[in-house]
Amino acid sequence: MSSIAIEVNGVAQTREVEPRLLLVHFLRDVLGLTGTHVGCDTSQCGACTVLLDGKAVKSCSLFAVQAEGRSVTTIEGLAQDGKLHPVQQAFWDQHGLQCGFCTPGMILSACELLACNPSPTESEIRAGLEGNLCRCTGYTNIVKAVQQAAAAR
Amino acid sequence: MPERLFGASIKRREDPRLITGKGQFVDDVRVPGTTYAAFVRSPHAHARIARIDASAAKRLQGVVAVYTGKDLVDGGVKPIPTGWLIPNIKIPAHYPLATDRARYMGDAVAVVIAESPYVARDAAELIDVEYEPLPAVADPARAVQRGAPAVHDEAADNVCFRWQLGDKAATDKAFAGAAKVVKESFRNHRLIPNAIEPRSALASVNPGTGEVTLWLTTQNPHVHRLIMSAFVLGLPEHKLRVISPDVGGGFGSKIFVYPEECVVTWASRALSRPVKWTADRREAFLSDAHGRDHYSDAEMALSEDGRILALRVKTIANMGAYLSLFAPAIPTYLYGTLLAGAYQTPAIHVDVTAVFTHTTPVDAYRGAGRPEACYLLERMVDLSARELGMDPLEIRRKNFIPKEKFPYQTPVAVLYDSGNYAAALDKALESFDYAAFRKEQEQARKRGRYLGVGFSTYVEACGLAPSQVAGALGAQAGLYESATVRVHPTGKVTVFTGSHSHGQGHETTFAQVAADELQLPLEDVEIVHGDTGQVPFGMGSYGSRSGPVGTAAVYMGTQKIKEKAKKIAAHLLEANEADVVYEGGKFSVKGSPGRFKTFGDIALMAYLAHNMPKNLEPGLEAISFFDPGNFVFPFGTHICVVEVMRDTGQVKVLRYLAVDDLGRVINPMIVDGMVHGGVAQGVSQALWEHAEYDENGQLITGSFMNYALPHADDLPSVQVGRTETPSPVNPLGIKGAGETGTIASTAAVSNAVMDALAPFEVRHIDMPLTPGRIWEALQGR
Numbered sequence: 001m002s003s004i005a006i007e008v009n010g011v012a013q014t015r016e017v018e019p020r021l022l023l024v025h026f027l028r029d030v031l032g033l034t035g036t037h038v039g040c041d042t043s044q045c046g047a048c049t050v051l052l053d054g055k056a057v058k059s060c061s062l063f064a065v066q067a068e069g070r071s072v073t074t075i076e077g078l079a080q081d082g083k084l085h086p087v088q089q090a091f092w093d094q095h096g097l098q099c100g101f102c103t104p105g106m107i108l109s110a111c112e113l114l115a116c117n118p119s120p121t122e123s124e125i126r127a128g129l130e131g132n133l134c135r136c137t138g139y140t141n142i143v144k145a146v147q148q149a150a151a152a153r
Numbered sequence: 154m155p156e157r158l159f160g161a162s163i164k165r166r167e168d169p170r171l172i173t174g175k176g177q178f179v180d181d182v183r184v185p186g187t188t189y190a191a192f193v194r195s196p197h198a199h200a201r202i203a204r205i206d207a208s209a210a211k212r213l214q215g216v217v218a219v220y221t222g223k224d225l226v227d228g229g230v231k232p233i234p235t236g237w238l239i240p241n242i243k244i245p246a247h248y249p250l251a252t253d254r255a256r257y258m259g260d261a262v263a264v265v266i267a268e269s270p271y272v273a274r275d276a277a278e279l280i281d282v283e284y285e286p287l288p289a290v291a292d293p294a295r296a297v298q299r300g301a302p303a304v305h306d307e308a309a310d311n312v313c314f315r316w317q318l319g320d321k322a323a324t325d326k327a328f329a330g331a332a333k334v335v336k337e338s339f340r341n342h343r344l345i346p347n348a349i350e351p352r353s354a355l356a357s358v359n360p361g362t363g364e365v366t367l368w369l370t371t372q373n374p375h376v377h378r379l380i381m382s383a384f385v386l387g388l389p390e391h392k393l394r395v396i397s398p399d400v401g402g403g404f405g406s407k408i409f410v411y412p413e414e415c416v417v418t419w420a421s422r423a424l425s426r427p428v429k430w431t432a433d434r435r436e437a438f439l440s441d442a443h444g445r446d447h448y449s450d451a452e453m454a455l456s457e458d459g460r461i462l463a464l465r466v467k468t469i470a471n472m473g474a475y476l477s478l479f480a481p482a483i484p485t486y487l488y489g490t491l492l493a494g495a496y497q498t499p500a501i502h503v504d505v506t507a508v509f510t511h512t513t514p515v516d517a518y519r520g521a522g523r524p525e526a527c528y529l530l531e532r533m534v535d536l537s538a539r540e541l542g543m544d545p546l547e548i549r550r551k552n553f554i555p556k557e558k559f560p561y562q563t564p565v566a567v568l569y570d571s572g573n574y575a576a577a578l579d580k581a582l583e584s585f586d587y588a589a590f591r592k593e594q595e596q597a598r599k600r601g602r603y604l605g606v607g608f609s610t611y612v613e614a615c616g617l618a619p620s621q622v623a624g625a626l627g628a629q630a631g632l633y634e635s636a637t638v639r640v641h642p643t644g645k646v647t648v649f650t651g652s653h654s655h656g657q658g659h660e661t662t663f664a665q666v667a668a669d670e671l672q673l674p675l676e677d678v679e680i681v682h683g684d685t686g687q688v689p690f691g692m693g694s695y696g697s698r699s700g701p702v703g704t705a706a707v708y709m710g711t712q713k714i715k716e717k718a719k720k721i722a723a724h725l726l727e728a729n730e731a732d733v734v735y736e737g738g739k740f741s742v743k744g745s746p747g748r749f750k751t752f753g754d755i756a757l758m759a760y761l762a763h764n765m766p767k768n769l770e771p772g773l774e775a776i777s778f779f780d781p782g783n784f785v786f787p788f789g790t791h792i793c794v795v796e797v798m799r800d801t802g803q804v805k806v807l808r809y810l811a812v813d814d815l816g817r818v819i820n821p822m823i824v825d826g827m828v829h830g831g832v833a834q835g836v837s838q839a840l841w842e843h844a845e846y847d848e849n850g851q852l853i854t855g856s857f858m859n860y861a862l863p864h865a866d867d868l869p870s871v872q873v874g875r876t877e878t879p880s881p882v883n884p885l886g887i888k889g890a891g892e893t894g895t896i897a898s899t900a901a902v903s904n905a906v907m908d909a910l911a912p913f914e915v916r917h918i919d920m921p922l923t924p925g926r927i928w929e930a931l932q933g934r
Binding site: 018021028033034038041088091098100103104122133134140142 | 173176825856
């Protein structure tokens with residue numbers, strides 16, 4: 001077992017974990033943060049996307065021990081003081097989700113996309129979300145949501 | 154009075170939890186003491202299971218149990234049944250774990266239960282299965298050839314059933330006298346649904362009552378409970394509670410009773426421990442029911458001036474290794490019945506041979522039979538136009554069923570409810586300048602750019618299904634829907650619906666219907682679904698039935714509530730019931746709006762009950778079962794514009810326009826979203842997705858690395874438009890919206906690509922229209 005200290009959504013977490021424990025399972029099963037989902041096993045779908053020191057990463061492709069000493073933001077940590085993050089608000093306003101399973105990862109990828117490129121074109125949005133799969137929306141309203149969030153910044 | 158909610162694009166009530174990580178999917182459910190299941194799956198498409206040695210696995214610390222197919226049979230587990238019968242169908246036993254032979258790659262042969270999911274997987278790897286590989290056949294056309302390996306001893310020729318529909322003699326006669334006969338063969342290839350949430354099951358026994366609670370990714374929890382309890386596990390139905398919480402997409406794949414939930418439920422009882430299983434994506438590829446997989450030969454007979462005289466179709470449909478729950482219905486009643494499409498074809502005959510192969514079972518995937526019919530028919534219409542030198546729109550208009558002819562009896566058994574096909578086409582052409590496009594296309598060709606336009610003027614059948622019709626067609630159950638409307642003493646309302654939402658937004662749309670009818674604010678209505686412990690009964694959601702059947706049941710329930718409330722109001726207002734009106738949430742006597750009782754006043758009295766009309770029971774609750782008299786038949790025109798790259802064979806979708814007639818629409822925003830997503834799945838079948846087996850039955854597209862699910866940068870934004878022809882089949886005039894996009898779009902895209910390739914005289918290329926296939930077709934041209 002390895003001892004790790006990770007800041008998750010602003011709270012310091014110290015745990016003993018198996019070295020092979022994936023970060024996504026640490027978040028879901030150890031901390032109970034089940035908003036981060038697992039949709040594949042080849043790091044294609046992006047449902048498990050979280051922010052690691054502000055960068056979008058696929059938490060199924062990292063061991064929890066690799067996040068030692070770092071800061072993780074999950075979907076549960078995005079809204080502040082009960083107020084939705086502009087990207088969350090935009091997904092709601094634009095009907096950017098249907099089943100909602102890919103949504104946490106999609107929202108966090110969109111957050112990073114907008115952090116890197118505050119006013120992306122439609123094709124930049126589509127390219128920027130290339131690492132996240134959605135099977136319900138055909139992406140039409142996800143693009144609109146990211147456009148709204150960009151305009152709201 | 155609140156504004157009318159029906160027809161308003163109200164933001165979804167389920168979203169706040171889903172965008173903040175507070176949704177609860179099955180894998181998110183936590184029960185203390187849970188153990189975890191991992192399945193051992195056959196790497197061979199066909200093999201005799203000679204021996205299973207689990208000794209090393211059992212020695213691993215944390216392993217609780219290992220079970221094989223024999224253990225389950227000894228434990229009383231019965232085969233999983235099929236819910237739709239065809240005359241002379243062969244139904245081989247489908248045990249949850251294979252007992253003698255593995256019959257497809259991924260067929261489960263053993264299961265490990267362990268204290269953690271990691272240990273369960275470790276142990277599954279330690280199980281030593283001795284297989285004796287046998288010859289396999291994956292291709293349905295090869296499976297019916299002489300000498301092909303048999304999947305089941307009881308079907309030595311691999312034929313599961315043969316089925317025909319239509320007047321063969323009339324069809325043959327029409328062909329004999331036709332000026333023109335157009336022929337083509339089509340391969341409608343196999344797909345894998347790939348809802349982003351993998352299937353998951355968690356079973357837990359209450360030791361005090363013996364009740365089993367099963368949290369399950371299902372589109373129809375009551376159907377699961379009925380089949381698992383009555384047929385597979387022999388567990389009393391009232392001792393099994395199935396809860397389907399938030400479900401991450403289904404597209405049909407979460408309708409069926411699968412081996413894994415049967416094993417997990419059985420094991421939780423055997424061990425008196427909660428048992429959970431969640432598929433990984435590799436397992437989803439191997440074990441979720443696949444879709445499509447047809448070979449068809451089609452012939453269309455036409456007059457010289459382009460009137461369609463007859464259609465003859467022969468189809469071989471792949472059932473996979475076992476018959477999944479609804480599998481027999483898909484290439485028959487949901488396929489052959491749609492071959493008339495939007496056209497007045499006087500004679501149609503279809504002949505279907507359903508075959509077993511050593512592949513994952515095939516069942517309903519979004520559209521289910523109807524996309525196969527629409528693709529074949531709309532391609533044949535385009536090919537006919539080309540051979541007759543006609544414009545693709547001219548031939549369509551010439552053959553459309555005119556609006557005066559509805560209800561319209563087709564030669565393939567169904568009665569179309571209502572329609573106005575020309576109006577949908579006209580509406581689409583308002584947003585697409587066809588003449589200008591043809592000019593642009595001509596100019597572009599001169600510059601070596603190849604643009605194409607494709608039309609799909611489709612009809613589909615949904616709102617599954619009228620019980621009488623379904624029963625006559627072979628369904629082992631009618632497909633009505635139920636709703637319970639419970640008014641609480643304070644006048645707040647809970648609606649329990651048998652429909653199930655896995656992305657459709659029922660908590661919003663069903664509340665819109667109920668709140669409107671009861672004249673209450675939306676906040677006063679809660680929708681409960683997906684729990685057999687709360688909802689009395691339900692058939693669930695598939696076949697675009699939640700709107701036309703599920704909300705209709707809610708509507709009926711609210712009418713019963715209003716009737717009873719009116720009796721109480723009349724009593725309290727000391728008036729004749731006939732003189733009482735309900736407006737703006739208030740009951741008053743006609744002509745005296747000042748004297749009234751609110752809905753809340755009536756609800757309270759219904760439960761306080763000290764001043765009720767004589768002979769009226771206390772309480773204010775109603776259950777309704779809505780069983781429609783017919784299917785509903787949405788229709789529309791889809792237009793796709795593509796560019797094909799001459800040198801690489803690459804296809805770029807430049808524009809996609811969908812004009813659909815879905816009858817009346819409860820929430821346009823939500824319906825638009827369904828169309829977007831449906832179109833994406835059809836475009837994706839036309840261009841990219843393809844589940845491929847090699848000649849040994851190995852699935853060679855078994856992950857997202859080699860099965861091309863579209864990304865955001867592959868797809869265009871979809872433009873949506875609508876016409877509105879209410880359906881007379883249900884009281885709300887709804888036609889159903891979940892599948893039209895997928896049904897119409899493969900033909901629109903394929904027709905567009907073939908139009909782009911017309912200068913090269915390429916007549917037809919089977920889907921998926923990958924760069925490789927197009928490039929190959931262009932060689933030497």
